[in-house]
Amino acid sequence: MSHNPRLRHPKFREKLMSAEDAAMLIAPGAVIGMSGFTGSGYPKAVPQALAKRIEDEHAAGRPFKVSIWTGASTGPELDGALAKADGIEFRLPYNSDPIARERINSGQMQYFDMHLSQVAPMAWMGFLGKLDTAVIEISGVTEDGALIPSSSIGNNKTWLEQADKIILEVNRWQSDALDGMHDIYYGTALPPHRVPIPLIKPDDRIGQAHFNVDPDKIVAVVETDGPDRNAPFSPPDAVAEAIAAHIIDFLENEVKQGRIPRGLLPLQSGVGNVPNAVMAGLIEAPFDQMTAFTEVIQDGMLDMIEAGSLRMASATAFSLSPEKAEYFNDNAQFFRDKLIMRPQEISNHPELVRRLGCIAMNGLIEADIYGNVNSTQVMGSRIQNGIGGSGDFARNGYVSIFMTPSVAKGGKISAIVPMAAHVDHIAQDVQVIVTEQGLADLRGLSPRQRAEKIITNCAHPAYRDMLRDYYERAKKGSFGGHAPNLLGEALSWHERFVQSRSMLPD
Numbered sequence: 122m123s124h125n126p127r128l129r130h131p132k133f134r135e136k137l138m139s140a141e142d143a144a145m146l147i148a149p150g151a152v153i154g155m156s157g158f159t160g161s162g163y164p165k166a167v168p169q170a171l172a173k174r175i176e177d178e179h180a181a182g183r184p185f186k187v188s189i190w191t192g193a194s195t196g197p198e199l200d201g202a203l204a205k206a207d208g209i210e211f212r213l214p215y216n217s218d219p220i221a222r223e224r225i226n227s228g229q230m231q232y233f234d235m236h237l238s239q240v241a242p243m244a245w246m247g248f249l250g251k252l253d254t255a256v257i258e259i260s261g262v263t264e265d266g267a268l269i270p271s272s273s274i275g276n277n278k279t280w281l282e283q284a285d286k287i288i289l290e291v292n293r294w295q296s297d298a299l300d301g302m303h304d305i306y307y308g309t310a311l312p313p314h315r316v317p318i319p320l321i322k323p324d325d326r327i328g329q330a331h332f333n334v335d336p337d338k339i340v341a342v343v344e345t346d347g348p349d350r351n352a353p354f355s356p357p358d359a360v361a362e363a364i365a366a367h368i369i370d371f372l373e374n375e376v377k378q379g380r381i382p383r384g385l386l387p388l389q390s391g392v393g394n395v396p397n398a399v400m401a402g403l404i405e406a407p408f409d410q411m412t413a414f415t416e417v418i419q420d421g422m423l424d425m426i427e428a429g430s431l432r433m434a435s436a437t438a439f440s441l442s443p444e445k446a447e448y449f450n451d452n453a454q455f456f457r458d459k460l461i462m463r464p465q466e467i468s469n470h471p472e473l474v475r476r477l478g479c480i481a482m483n484g485l486i487e488a489d490i491y492g493n494v495n496s497t498q499v500m501g502s503r504i505q506n507g508i509g510g511s512g513d514f515a516r517n518g519y520v521s522i523f524m525t526p527s528v529a530k531g532g533k534i535s536a537i538v539p540m541a542a543h544v545d546h547i548a549q550d551v552q553v554i555v556t557e558q559g560l561a562d563l564r565g566l567s568p569r570q571r572a573e574k575i576i577t578n579c580a581h582p583a584y585r586d587m588l589r590d591y592y593e594r595a596k597k598g599s600f601g602g603h604a605p606n607l608l609g610e611a612l613s614w615h616e617r618f619v620q621s622r623s624m625l626p627d
Contacts, residue, residue, distance in 0.1 A: 166343050389413070426460075
């Protein structure tokens with residue numbers, strides 16, 4: 122019998138077993154809802170044991186694949202292990218694992234890339250099919266049998282309620298101080314029974330600290346002690362710092378014009394080195410008592426909280442470098458009353474994003490001269506990661522900002538192109554585009570006005586004249602139009618890269 126102090130209910134201790142035994146409870150073809158969001162709070166042991174079982178079944182000539190639903194991305198012990206074992210038939214709603222990405226792009230794994238706010242409602246509506254098993258990492262069980270969440274919430278509430286059977290991983294690595302940091306709201310419903318969500322400010326608490334669970338659905342409890350595997354962040358380089366400076370100048374002007382308060386509106390930020398550079402720049406910016414209503418809490422936000430520039434942050438998960446994750450665990454008590462973790466159907470809820478007036482800041486792969494943004498597919502066909510929550514915030518935020526270095530692959534790819542090879546965010550949802558070259562405020566501009574501004578302000582010098590030439594010829598072409606394009610060469614830059622590995626002409 123375990124003496125783990127995190128298992129404070131006897132009925133859960135009775136279900137203790139090894140990860141290998143727990144994996145035997147998952148049937149071939151099962152649809153599994155797993156915890157995890159941006160590399161935090163995902164199960165580590167059971168997926169690896171399941172991957173080993175799948176490899177053994179395949180070696181014996183018995184096909185074995187499962188479908189995986191999560192909150193967002195996970196870690197190598199889950200997506201990586203199962204993809205390497207060729208064990209995933211279908212995946213949603215977001216993936217960042219390189220092995221799984223290759224399986225998806227080769228057609229060996231089916232993948233549904235979807236807005237993160239829509240996952241739980243679509244699951245409840247039955248659009249996604251039946252959920253067989255939930256595998257959820259938690260940080261503990263209370264005396265009355267409630268589950269203490271781990272370092273991400275994601276869709277865990279929905280998986281726990283919908284799955285026929287539940288496997289829990291209790292991870293001792295997660296900080297004890299997480300208990301009380303979560304706000305699990307059980308007031309959502311399907312039409313026609315929906316009611317307003319009573320959240321007025323980012324720091325409102327509207328739910329409860331723990332998950333409810335039917336103990337009769339628990340079929341296994343596995344003890345683990347392993348870290349989340351978030352990717353490290355690089356120190357901001359000159360390009361990232363220039364992008365951050367342009368954004369901060371823009372926000373300072375918005376305050377000066379009286380369009381937003383001096384403490385700004387709630388911040389939302391995508392994940393990565395450039396967004397972290399923006400967070401670092403905001404520490405020194407002349408804004409007071411900022412807040413965040415976002416998907417993920419990353420390194421820069423913890424730094425902002427410690428510096429006193431960010432008063433609080435609301436999110437559904439952490440996305441920390443390994444060093445910052447250890448630092449957070451050691452200092453979680455300090456951050457405890459400054460962070461609120463919510464289900465992603467609340468953290469990404471379009472109505473809340475619009476009502477709170479979030480400042481949405483997200484990355485892109487490419488934007489065309491009219492402001493249509495591709496954030497998911499390289500050369501129009503190869504998935505990179507997924508749309509994540511960027512669409513939830515871009516369409517509904519008070520202002521939507523998209524940022525990127527102006528070139529990639531050592532200058533062989535331009536982030537500004539004549540026509541985006543794939544569009545995730547239509548021009549109507551894109552208000553500001555920023556590169557290290559400058560910022561284009563597109564609000565209220567026609568397509569032709571947008572093209573002039575994007576080419577002048579955002580394009581890299583190596584591509585700027587090429588874009589101007591394309592645009593001028595498109596305007597004079599036989600078809601002309603509201604947003605002029607030369608259809609015969611609109612995607613020629615992408616074709617050139619596919620053929621020669623550079624968008625630049627020979």
